[in-house]
Amino acid sequence: MTGIKEKxxxxxxxxxxxxxxxxxxxxxxRHGFTDTQRNRVLQMTAGFLLHTRPxxxxxxxxxxxxxxxxxxxTFLMYVVACITGIVLMxxxxxxxxxxxxxxxxxxxxxPFGMFLRNMHRWSAHAMVILVLVHMLRVFLTGSYxxxxxxxxxIGVCLLTLTLLLSFTGYLLPWDQLAMWAVTVGxxxxxxxxFVGHEGPFAxxxxxxxxxxxxxxxxxxxxxxxxxxxxxxxxxxxxxxPVVTTFLVFxxxxxxxxxxxxxxxxxxxxxxx
Amino acid sequence: MxxxxxxxxxxxxxxxxxxxxxxxxxxxxxxRDVLVGLGWFTVLTGLLASGAGFVRFMFPKVLFExxxxxxxxYPWEYSVGAVDSRWIRDQxxxxxxxxxxxxxxxxxxxxxxxTPVWLSTEDKFKCPCHGSGFHRDGVNYEGPAPRALExxxxxxxxxxxxxxxxxxxxxxxxxxxxxxxxxLVV
Numbered sequence: 001m002t003g004i005k006e007k008x009x010x011x012x013x014x015x016x017x018x019x020x021x022x023x024x025x026x027x028x029x030r031h032g033f034t035d036t037q038r039n040r041v042l043q044m045t046a047g048f049l050l051h052t053r054p055x056x057x058x059x060x061x062x063x064x065x066x067x068x069x070x071x072x073x074t075f076l077m078y079v080v081a082c083i084t085g086i087v088l089m090x091x092x093x094x095x096x097x098x099x100x101x102x103x104x105x106x107x108x109x110x111p112f113g114m115f116l117r118n119m120h121r122w123s124a125h126a127m128v129i130l131v132l133v134h135m136l137r138v139f140l141t142g143s144y145x146x147x148x149x150x151x152x153x154i155g156v157c158l159l160t161l162t163l164l165l166s167f168t169g170y171l172l173p174w175d176q177l178a179m180w181a182v183t184v185g186x187x188x189x190x191x192x193x194f195v196g197h198e199g200p201f202a203x204x205x206x207x208x209x210x211x212x213x214x215x216x217x218x219x220x221x222x223x224x225x226x227x228x229x230x231x232x233x234x235x236x237x238x239x240x241p242v243v244t245t246f247l248v249f250x251x252x253x254x255x256x257x258x259x260x261x262x263x264x265x266x267x268x269x270x271x272x
Numbered sequence: 273m274x275x276x277x278x279x280x281x282x283x284x285x286x287x288x289x290x291x292x293x294x295x296x297x298x299x300x301x302x303x304r305d306v307l308v309g310l311g312w313f314t315v316l317t318g319l320l321a322s323g324a325g326f327v328r329f330m331f332p333k334v335l336f337e338x339x340x341x342x343x344x345x346y347p348w349e350y351s352v353g354a355v356d357s358r359w360i361r362d363q364x365x366x367x368x369x370x371x372x373x374x375x376x377x378x379x380x381x382x383x384x385x386x387t388p389v390w391l392s393t394e395d396k397f398k399c400p401c402h403g404s405g406f407h408r409d410g411v412n413y414e415g416p417a418p419r420a421l422e423x424x425x426x427x428x429x430x431x432x433x434x435x436x437x438x439x440x441x442x443x444x445x446x447x448x449x450x451x452x453x454x455x456l457v458v
Contacts, residue, residue, distance in 0.1 A: 180401075184384040212331055221335045
C-alpha cells in the first residue's frame, strides 16, 4: 500500500473509534466490536433490536437454492405493504361518501399516489404467493418437524392472517368488485355452526337471528354497508397488522431458539 | 441417612436431614390460597365480562337499513304470466303473477348471493357470477346453486295494495312453498 492511500484510512479509523468510544454510542450498543465468540453473542442478545436474530447462521442457511429466500421475501413484502399502507392512510377516509372518491383522488390527483397504491396492492399479492412458496419449501425440507413444530403452527396462523389482511383490504376501494366480493365472502358466515343464522344447530340458540350472528358481527348490520367499511378498515389497518407483527417476531425468535434455519442432515453434521 | 424422602444433593451438603417439604399443610385452603384464588377469580371474571360486553358492543340496537317490507302496488298492475322486474333495483325481488295468484321471488342467488337476471327469451333466471340457472318458479336446474330461490311473505294491505315482507322467507327444500303466506291468491 502507498502512503497516500493509507492516510485517509487512518483518519477514517480514528473517526470510527471516536464514535464507537463515545458515551452515546456505548450507552446504546453496550458491547464493542471485539471479535470474540462471547462478544458476538452479547451483541445479539443484550439489545432488544437484534435479539430476534440468530447469533450465527448455518452456511446452508444462506444458500438460495436451499431456502429460496421465500420467508425473508414475504417479510419484505409485509414491510413494503405496511409502509405504503401508512402513507395511503393520509388520504383515504373509510366512509361510503368518500372512500371511492379518495381512491380515485389518490390514483389521479396525488403525486405518486397511483404508484403507492399499486405498490401496496402488488406487495400484498406477492406476499400471499410468497407465503405459500415459503410453506412449500418448509414442507419439502421437512423443517416443520421437531423441534420446529410450534414455529410451523405460528406460520399457519400467519398464513391465515395474511389471507385475512387481503380480504379486509379488498373492500376498501368501495367499488362494485369490493362490494360483491365481500357480500359473497361474508355470506359464508351465515352457515357457521351455532353462531350463523342459517348454519347447523342455530335453531337450538333462539337469540341467533339475521341481525345477531357471525355475519352481522362482521358486517355491523345485515348488509354490506357503512358499518362494514369501517369495521374492515379498523381490522385492516390496526387489529390484523398488530397481531401479524407480533407473531412475525415470535416466528423469527423461534427460528433462533430452534437452532437456526433447518438443514440437510449431512450439512448439519459437517458444520457442527 | 435417616429415612427422609429428600433425594437431591443433600447428602453432600452439611444440612440436617430435611422433611418439612413433605409434610401436609395444616389446612386444605390456606389464607394465601384463598387470596390468590380470589385474585384470579376477579381477573378472569373481569376478562369474561368485558369479552361478553365487547361482543354485545358490536351489535348496534338501531340499524340504519331499509325496511324489510314494501308496498308493491295493486294486483291488477301485474299481467298474468309475466315475471315483473320493476322492483329489482330497489328491493331485489321479482313479482310473478300466475293465473291463480301472485308470489314474490328473492333475487338473491342461493349459491353465493349475487343478483340473477331474468332472461325472458330463455324463460329463466340466470346468475351472472357463476352461471346458476333457475326456472320461473325459482327452482334451480343448472350451475352451482344448491337450492331454489327463496320466496317472500306476500299479503294484501287494507288499501288493497300488495305488501312484500322480505324478513320472512319461504324455502322450497323445507316445504316452505306450501305455506299460504308465500302465495297471494287473487
